[in-house]
Amino acid sequence: MAKHDKIDVGLSTILNPVPVVMVSCGDKEGRSNILTIAWAGTVNSEPPMVTISVRKSRFSHKMISETGEFVINLVNKSLCKACDRCGVISGADEDKFSSCSLTAVKASGLSYAYAIKEAPVSISCKVKSVTELGSHDMFLAEIVAVTADSYLLDDTGRLCLDKAKLVAYNHGEYFLLGEKLGFFGYSVASDEVFEKRMGFSRKDRDKYKHIREQGEKNGKKY
Numbered sequence: 001m002a003k004h005d006k007i008d009v010g011l012s013t014i015l016n017p018v019p020v021v022m023v024s025c026g027d028k029e030g031r032s033n034i035l036t037i038a039w040a041g042t043v044n045s046e047p048p049m050v051t052i053s054v055r056k057s058r059f060s061h062k063m064i065s066e067t068g069e070f071v072i073n074l075v076n077k078s079l080c081k082a083c084d085r086c087g088v089i090s091g092a093d094e095d096k097f098s099s100c101s102l103t104a105v106k107a108s109g110l111s112y113a114y115a116i117k118e119a120p121v122s123i124s125c126k127v128k129s130v131t132e133l134g135s136h137d138m139f140l141a142e143i144v145a146v147t148a149d150s151y152l153l154d155d156t157g158r159l160c161l162d163k164a165k166l167v168a169y170n171h172g173e174y175f176l177l178g179e180k181l182g183f184f185g186y187s188v189a190s191d192e193v194f195e196k197r198m199g200f201s202r203k204d205r206d207k208y209k210h211i212r213e214q215g216e217k218n219g220k221k222y
Protein backbone atom coordinates (compact mmCIF):
# COMPACT_ATOMS: atom_id res chain seq x y z
CA MET A 1 0.00 0.00 0.00
CA ALA A 2 1.29 3.48 -0.85
CA LYS A 3 1.90 6.06 1.89
CA HIS A 4 -1.05 8.29 0.95
CA ASP A 5 -3.58 5.54 0.27
CA LYS A 6 -6.48 6.28 2.67
CA ILE A 7 -8.00 3.99 5.27
CA ASP A 8 -11.27 4.72 7.10
CA VAL A 9 -10.26 4.98 10.78
CA GLY A 10 -13.76 5.56 12.17
CA LEU A 11 -15.50 8.54 13.73
CA SER A 12 -13.78 10.17 16.70
CA THR A 13 -12.66 13.52 18.11
CA ILE A 14 -9.46 13.29 16.08
CA LEU A 15 -8.86 17.00 15.42
CA ASN A 16 -5.31 17.36 16.78
CA PRO A 17 -3.21 18.90 18.24
CA VAL A 18 -5.32 21.01 20.59
CA PRO A 19 -4.43 23.32 23.44
CA VAL A 20 -4.74 21.76 26.86
CA VAL A 21 -5.65 24.32 29.51
CA MET A 22 -6.35 24.50 33.22
CA VAL A 23 -9.71 26.16 33.76
CA SER A 24 -10.09 27.68 37.20
CA CYS A 25 -13.35 28.79 38.76
CA GLY A 26 -14.94 29.69 42.06
CA ASP A 27 -18.31 29.76 43.79
CA LYS A 28 -20.13 32.51 45.66
CA GLU A 29 -18.93 31.08 49.02
CA GLY A 30 -15.28 31.60 48.08
CA ARG A 31 -14.42 27.99 47.16
CA SER A 32 -12.15 27.48 44.19
CA ASN A 33 -11.49 24.64 41.75
CA ILE A 34 -9.49 23.70 38.67
CA LEU A 35 -10.32 21.28 35.86
CA THR A 36 -8.37 20.36 32.77
CA ILE A 37 -9.96 21.07 29.42
CA ALA A 38 -8.91 19.97 25.95
CA TRP A 39 -12.15 21.00 24.22
CA ALA A 40 -11.38 24.73 24.22
CA GLY A 41 -11.17 27.08 21.29
CA THR A 42 -11.02 30.66 20.11
CA VAL A 43 -14.18 31.45 18.15
CA ASN A 44 -14.25 35.23 17.60
CA SER A 45 -11.79 38.15 17.44
CA GLU A 46 -13.93 41.23 18.10
CA PRO A 47 -14.98 40.88 20.82
CA PRO A 48 -12.48 38.14 21.71
CA MET A 49 -14.49 35.01 22.49
CA VAL A 50 -13.73 31.42 23.42
CA THR A 51 -15.62 28.22 24.10
CA ILE A 52 -15.00 25.42 26.58
CA SER A 53 -16.99 22.19 26.55
CA VAL A 54 -17.66 20.70 29.97
CA ARG A 55 -19.59 17.58 30.95
CA LYS A 56 -22.51 18.21 33.31
CA SER A 57 -21.02 15.67 35.75
CA ARG A 58 -17.92 17.83 36.41
CA PHE A 59 -17.76 19.52 39.80
CA SER A 60 -16.69 22.70 37.97
CA HIS A 61 -19.79 22.69 35.76
CA LYS A 62 -21.96 23.88 38.65
CA MET A 63 -19.52 26.62 39.70
CA ILE A 64 -19.18 27.99 36.17
CA SER A 65 -22.95 27.83 35.59
CA GLU A 66 -23.68 29.59 38.89
CA THR A 67 -21.24 32.47 38.54
CA GLY A 68 -20.94 32.72 34.75
CA GLU A 69 -17.19 33.06 35.15
CA PHE A 70 -14.05 31.03 34.53
CA VAL A 71 -10.36 31.55 33.83
CA ILE A 72 -8.39 29.75 31.12
CA ASN A 73 -4.83 29.27 32.39
CA LEU A 74 -2.28 28.31 29.74
CA VAL A 75 -0.16 25.29 30.59
CA ASN A 76 3.64 25.29 30.42
CA LYS A 77 6.14 22.51 31.06
CA SER A 78 6.26 23.18 34.82
CA LEU A 79 2.47 22.93 35.11
CA CYS A 80 2.03 19.82 32.96
CA LYS A 81 1.87 17.27 35.81
CA ALA A 82 -0.58 19.42 37.79
CA CYS A 83 -2.62 19.84 34.62
CA ASP A 84 -2.94 16.09 34.27
CA ARG A 85 -3.86 15.66 37.95
CA CYS A 86 -6.57 18.34 37.66
CA GLY A 87 -7.98 16.28 34.81
CA VAL A 88 -8.23 12.98 36.65
CA ILE A 89 -9.32 14.01 40.15
CA SER A 90 -12.50 15.88 40.99
CA GLY A 91 -12.78 18.98 43.13
CA ALA A 92 -15.56 17.06 44.90
CA ASP A 93 -12.82 14.83 46.37
CA GLU A 94 -9.87 17.16 46.93
CA ASP A 95 -8.77 20.78 46.93
CA LYS A 96 -6.68 20.75 43.74
CA PHE A 97 -5.09 24.16 44.36
CA SER A 98 -3.67 22.72 47.58
CA SER A 99 -2.78 19.19 46.35
CA CYS A 100 -0.99 20.63 43.29
CA SER A 101 0.73 23.37 45.36
CA LEU A 102 -0.86 26.08 43.26
CA THR A 103 -1.87 29.56 44.37
CA ALA A 104 -5.38 30.91 43.81
CA VAL A 105 -5.30 34.62 43.06
CA LYS A 106 -8.02 37.11 42.24
CA ALA A 107 -8.78 36.93 38.55
CA SER A 108 -8.58 40.25 36.74
CA GLY A 109 -12.03 41.55 35.70
CA LEU A 110 -14.02 38.83 37.51
CA SER A 111 -15.86 38.63 40.85
CA TYR A 112 -15.81 34.93 41.78
CA ALA A 113 -13.39 32.89 39.66
CA TYR A 114 -9.76 32.54 40.70
CA ALA A 115 -6.70 32.48 38.45
CA ILE A 116 -3.65 30.24 38.91
CA LYS A 117 -0.70 32.42 39.92
CA GLU A 118 1.85 29.91 38.57
CA ALA A 119 0.31 29.94 35.07
CA PRO A 120 2.21 32.02 32.48
CA VAL A 121 -1.00 33.49 31.03
CA SER A 122 -4.49 33.69 32.53
CA ILE A 123 -7.53 34.59 30.47
CA SER A 124 -10.58 35.87 32.39
CA CYS A 125 -13.87 34.88 30.75
CA LYS A 126 -17.54 35.80 31.25
CA VAL A 127 -20.13 33.31 29.99
CA LYS A 128 -22.49 34.56 27.28
CA SER A 129 -24.42 31.36 26.57
CA VAL A 130 -24.51 27.64 27.26
CA THR A 131 -25.34 25.15 24.52
CA GLU A 132 -26.15 21.52 25.30
CA LEU A 133 -24.36 19.51 22.62
CA GLY A 134 -24.88 15.97 23.91
CA SER A 135 -22.05 14.66 26.09
CA HIS A 136 -20.79 18.19 26.81
CA ASP A 137 -22.23 21.64 27.44
CA MET A 138 -20.47 24.34 25.45
CA PHE A 139 -19.88 27.57 27.36
CA LEU A 140 -19.43 30.48 24.97
CA ALA A 141 -17.63 33.29 26.77
CA GLU A 142 -16.20 36.72 26.20
CA ILE A 143 -12.63 37.42 27.28
CA VAL A 144 -12.68 40.36 29.70
CA ALA A 145 -9.01 40.45 30.78
CA VAL A 146 -5.70 38.74 30.07
CA THR A 147 -2.69 38.75 32.40
CA ALA A 148 0.79 37.40 31.63
CA ASP A 149 3.97 36.82 33.62
CA SER A 150 6.36 39.77 33.34
CA TYR A 151 9.19 37.60 31.94
CA LEU A 152 7.08 37.05 28.81
CA LEU A 153 7.21 40.73 27.81
CA ASP A 154 10.15 42.17 25.87
CA ASP A 155 11.62 45.67 26.32
CA THR A 156 8.91 47.20 24.15
CA GLY A 157 6.11 45.52 26.14
CA ARG A 158 5.35 42.97 23.43
CA LEU A 159 4.09 39.59 24.63
CA CYS A 160 6.52 36.84 23.53
CA LEU A 161 4.51 33.67 23.99
CA ASP A 162 7.29 31.60 22.43
CA LYS A 163 9.19 32.07 25.72
CA ALA A 164 6.43 30.37 27.71
CA LYS A 165 7.32 26.72 26.93
CA LEU A 166 3.66 25.88 26.29
CA VAL A 167 2.24 22.38 26.10
CA ALA A 168 -0.04 20.97 23.39
CA TYR A 169 -2.23 17.87 23.59
CA ASN A 170 -2.04 15.39 20.74
CA HIS A 171 -4.15 12.24 20.65
CA GLY A 172 -4.04 11.64 24.41
CA GLU A 173 -0.46 12.80 25.02
CA TYR A 174 1.16 16.02 26.18
CA PHE A 175 3.91 17.60 24.08
CA LEU A 176 6.17 20.56 24.65
CA LEU A 177 6.04 22.92 21.65
CA GLY A 178 9.27 22.54 19.73
CA GLU A 179 10.87 23.86 16.58
CA LYS A 180 9.60 27.15 15.14
CA LEU A 181 8.83 26.47 11.49
CA GLY A 182 7.60 29.89 10.42
CA PHE A 183 5.22 32.70 11.35
CA PHE A 184 1.90 34.09 10.08
CA GLY A 185 2.52 34.90 6.40
CA TYR A 186 6.08 33.53 6.24
CA SER A 187 5.32 31.70 3.00
CA VAL A 188 4.97 35.06 1.24
CA ALA A 189 7.21 37.28 3.45
CA SER A 190 10.25 39.08 2.01
CA ASP A 191 13.70 37.60 2.69
CA GLU A 192 14.41 40.53 4.98
CA VAL A 193 11.29 39.99 7.12
CA PHE A 194 11.91 36.24 7.16
CA GLU A 195 15.45 36.71 8.49
CA LYS A 196 14.37 39.26 11.10
CA ARG A 197 11.62 37.01 12.46
CA MET A 198 13.41 33.65 12.19
CA GLY A 199 16.96 34.68 13.09
CA PHE A 200 18.47 33.08 9.97
CA SER A 201 18.12 33.61 6.25
CA ARG A 202 15.95 31.58 3.92
CA LYS A 203 19.08 30.81 1.93
CA ASP A 204 20.81 29.33 5.00
CA ARG A 205 17.82 27.24 5.91
CA ASP A 206 17.79 25.74 2.40
CA LYS A 207 21.60 25.43 2.34
CA TYR A 208 21.73 23.32 5.51
CA LYS A 209 18.44 21.50 5.00
CA HIS A 210 20.10 18.28 3.82
CA ILE A 211 22.41 18.24 6.86
CA ARG A 212 19.48 18.68 9.23
CA GLU A 213 17.46 16.02 7.46
CA GLN A 214 20.35 13.58 7.62
CA GLY A 215 20.86 14.38 11.31
CA GLU A 216 17.16 13.88 12.05
CA LYS A 217 17.27 10.51 10.30
CA ASN A 218 20.11 9.57 12.67
CA GLY A 219 17.99 10.56 15.65
CA LYS A 220 19.55 14.00 16.22
CA LYS A 221 17.23 16.68 17.59
CA TYR A 222 17.52 20.28 16.37
Ligand SMILES: Cc1cc2nc3c(=O)[nH]c(=O)nc-3n(C[C@H](O)[C@H](O)[C@H](O)COP(=O)(O)O)c2cc1C
Nearest residue numbers: 035036037038039054055058059060087089090091
Ligand atom coordinates in the same frame (compact mmCIF):
# COMPACT_ATOMS: atom_id res chain seq x y z
C1 LIG B 1 -6.01 16.08 29.05
C2 LIG B 1 -7.42 16.16 29.59
C3 LIG B 1 -8.38 16.89 28.90
C4 LIG B 1 -9.69 16.98 29.39
N1 LIG B 1 -10.63 17.70 28.70
C5 LIG B 1 -11.88 17.81 29.18
C6 LIG B 1 -12.85 18.60 28.49
O1 LIG B 1 -12.57 19.23 27.47
N2 LIG B 1 -14.10 18.67 29.02
C7 LIG B 1 -14.46 18.01 30.17
O2 LIG B 1 -15.61 18.09 30.60
N3 LIG B 1 -13.54 17.25 30.83
C8 LIG B 1 -12.28 17.14 30.38
N4 LIG B 1 -11.35 16.40 31.06
C9 LIG B 1 -11.74 15.72 32.28
C10 LIG B 1 -11.84 16.64 33.51
O3 LIG B 1 -10.77 17.54 33.58
C11 LIG B 1 -11.86 15.76 34.78
O4 LIG B 1 -13.01 14.96 34.78
C12 LIG B 1 -11.75 16.55 36.07
O5 LIG B 1 -11.43 15.67 37.10
C13 LIG B 1 -13.02 17.31 36.40
O6 LIG B 1 -12.77 18.04 37.54
P1 LIG B 1 -13.93 18.60 38.47
O7 LIG B 1 -14.86 17.46 38.78
O8 LIG B 1 -13.19 19.10 39.70
O9 LIG B 1 -14.61 19.70 37.72
C14 LIG B 1 -10.04 16.31 30.59
C15 LIG B 1 -9.05 15.59 31.29
C16 LIG B 1 -7.75 15.53 30.79
C17 LIG B 1 -6.70 14.78 31.57
